[in-house]
Amino acid sequence: MVRQERAVRTREALIRSAAEVFHHEGFTAASLTLISSRAGVSNGALHFHFASKAVLADAVESAAAGVLQTITGPRGPRAPSTLQRLVDATHELARHLQQDVVLRAGFELSGEACRAARTDLRLRWHAWVTAMVDRAARHGELRENVAQEGVAAAVVAATVGFEVLGTRDEVWLSRRTVSQFWLLLLPTLASHSFLGCLEAEGSAPR
Structure with missing residues (x-):
């Protein structure tokens, strides 16, 4: 033993x-x-x-995938809406990327052109974000004229961009940066009945 x-x-x-x-x-x-x-x-x-x-x-990559699963999996008090769950997860991802070198290296390895990623974290993140946007649409949380593919693309592009830029400057992974992104995006995608209840800074205590 x-x-x-x-x-x-x-x-x-x-x-x-x-x-x-x-x-x-x-x-x-x-x-x-x-x-x-x-x-x-x-x-x-x-x-x-x-x-x-x-x-x-x-x-x-496998160890990093376990961390990502913790971020995206069910845990603690449930967010009041799917969109809020998505907002909260982006904040959690940024915070973990700042603090956990295994998660950060896992994401960076997914972008290495010289090797085939066995567990592509960026693809896993994309799949989860897409699923959450689809769920939000089914629950009436998105505006009727909003394209789900566009929402998922915007969230993934921004968060992966923050991850890449955060390698040089961790300001890109700060709560303020992620919050500013959502302050700009939420009014364009959230239905009026949900918009007032959403917290761009995240609903979970830090």
Whole structure:
């Protein structure tokens, strides 16, 4: 049991170390020696858990997908509407991207042209946003003349853009930036009966 727990801790340390190195150096330039060194283990221990850098990157993406599932999955008090749930999730995504290097590296790996993403977080985020916009439309939360595809495209383009720009300047991932985006967008897409109840700054306490 002790050996198993140690193996789990080593694997988790390697995934986090890899996320840090992938984030700072990029996948191509990332060194397995640096990753193992930052994790405090030998190269042999790294290769015991991960056969290659590509396999390690897949593990980082998988761990990041778990974080994204926590953000988009059901949790805590339910938002009063689907649109508010979507607003809240964008704030949660931005906050986690600031604080969790594994999630940030997972998103960045999804955009690496030199490798095929096994778990494309940007595609998963797009699919979830699309599903939420569809649900909001079915619940009468959108204006009648609003194109659902356009709403989903705007939200995904903005949030993924914030993620990319936030690599250099975390102001793009701030609550203020995300709130300003929704202050501009919500009046153009939300039906009159729902607009007054929506909080662009998010309904969940920070």
